[in-house]
Amino acid sequence: MSGLVLKNINKTFPGDQQAIRDFNLEVKDREFLILVGPTACGKSTLGKTSLCEYPYEGHLTYGGRELSSCTEQERSRLIGYLGHDPELLGDSIRNNVLLGDDSDVWTWLRAVCFDEEVREMEDREDTVVGNSGVRLSGGQAARLALARTLCHGKPVMILDDPFSALDRSTEKQVFEHLKELSKDRIVFLISHRLYLFPEFDQVIWMEHGTGTCSTHEKLMAENKQYAELYHAQAAEKESDGNENSGERRKKQ
Numbered sequence: 001m002s003g004l005v006l007k008n009i010n011k012t013f014p015g016d017q018q019a020i021r022d023f024n025l026e027v028k029d030r031e032f033l034i035l036v037g038p039t040a041c042g043k044s045t046l047g048k049t050s051l052c053e054y055p056y057e058g059h060l061t062y063g064g065r066e067l068s069s070c071t072e073q074e075r076s077r078l079i080g081y082l083g084h085d086p087e088l089l090g091d092s093i094r095n096n097v098l099l100g101d102d103s104d105v106w107t108w109l110r111a112v113c114f115d116e117e118v119r120e121m122e123d124r125e126d127t128v129v130g131n132s133g134v135r136l137s138g139g140q141a142a143r144l145a146l147a148r149t150l151c152h153g154k155p156v157m158i159l160d161d162p163f164s165a166l167d168r169s170t171e172k173q174v175f176e177h178l179k180e181l182s183k184d185r186i187v188f189l190i191s192h193r194l195y196l197f198p199e200f201d202q203v204i205w206m207e208h209g210t211g212t213c214s215t216h217e218k219l220m221a222e223n224k225q226y227a228e229l230y231h232a233q234a235a236e237k238e239s240d241g242n243e244n245s246g247e248r249r250k251k252q
Contacts, residue, residue, distance in 0.1 A: 003028045004050075004156055004186055009058040011042075011049050011209075019045040020056070021209045027186050029155075032179065032199070035190045037206035038225070043190045044084070046206070047158045050188070051081055062156065080154035082162055086145035088133035093118055094125040096133075097147045108151045111177040112143040113170050139165040143174070150181055157182060160190040168195070175199070194230045 004027040011020040019042050027033060035043050049056050052068050052075060060067045062078055070078070089096050094105045105125050109115040117140065121127045133141035142165045149157065159178075163171040178187070179199065189200075194216075205212045205219055205226050212223065219226040 003031075003063070005059070005061045006050070007059040007061075009046075009049065009056055009060065011045060011054055011056045019209050020049065023058075023209075023211045025204065025211065025213055027202070029186060030184060031201040032182070032187045033189065033202045033204060034194075034200045035188055035204045035206060035211075036192060036194060036226075036229075038229075039192070041206045042209040043192075043206050044160055045209075046211075047081065047083075047160050047188065047190050050156075050158055051075065051079055076154075078155055080149055080152065080157045082145060082149045082157075082159045084160055084164075086142075086148075088129055088136075088141060088144060090129070090131040092123075092126045092128055093121075093144060096129060096144055097151050099148065099152065101151065103151060108147040111150055111174070111181055112147045113173050113177075114140065114143040114147060137165075139170075142166065146174070146178075150178070153182065153185060156186045156188075158188045158190070161192070162189075163191070163193070192229075194226075194233055 004025075006023055006025045009020055009023040010018065012018045023046065035046065037043055045054065048054050050060065050067075052060070052070075067075055067078070093109075097105050097108050106115055109118055109125070118124055118127065127135075129135050129141075129144070133144065136144065142162060146159070146162045149159070149162075163174065166174065200216075202213055203216050203219055205214070205223055207225065212219070214222075216230075220230065221227075
């Protein structure tokens, strides 16, 4: 069977703290999913468990093969992961993205809406970012790490809140590029934001370590907490839009 299958996944940390309970999910090739839920609900733990970074109970297979039986090198060829605090090299922007590959770095910088800012830097793509990207802003470092992840795309990509430091306009543009560049892959987008819900094949709501796989429409009708989170974000988005419109009128 192709695709990714998680069956009866359980993860317990020392002290009997159960982070994931009986999680089940089937993902077809080329599906794009969003994993959402309140803070500390198990989203990031599930992402790292899918890498076999954490030991777990249950079955996790890709293409019918149990991932825990694969070597670390085999898993690294199958699954790409971008976490909350990606490590950047104290090297140039070019080398951070390409990691020695022969590719056009501007393709990937454009994909994450970072190309114009880099062109304005004195050394452009040869600008050294410093240890862990200290010379970049939070949003720039996040986009640079995402550019690297896209440049070295894998069949399964797990992206843990890659847009957290971006404004909504930039986030929307990067998301559209991400969809186009990853249309032949399985993509998990872990987030607490819901504004892009129509763009996903599945929505996975996590709460207290358990997951509900559904659609936005069903979750809105059946899950009160999901609906409240969505309405709160929609109101925030409308407020931001009104403020931006007011600023434009003042400038005119």
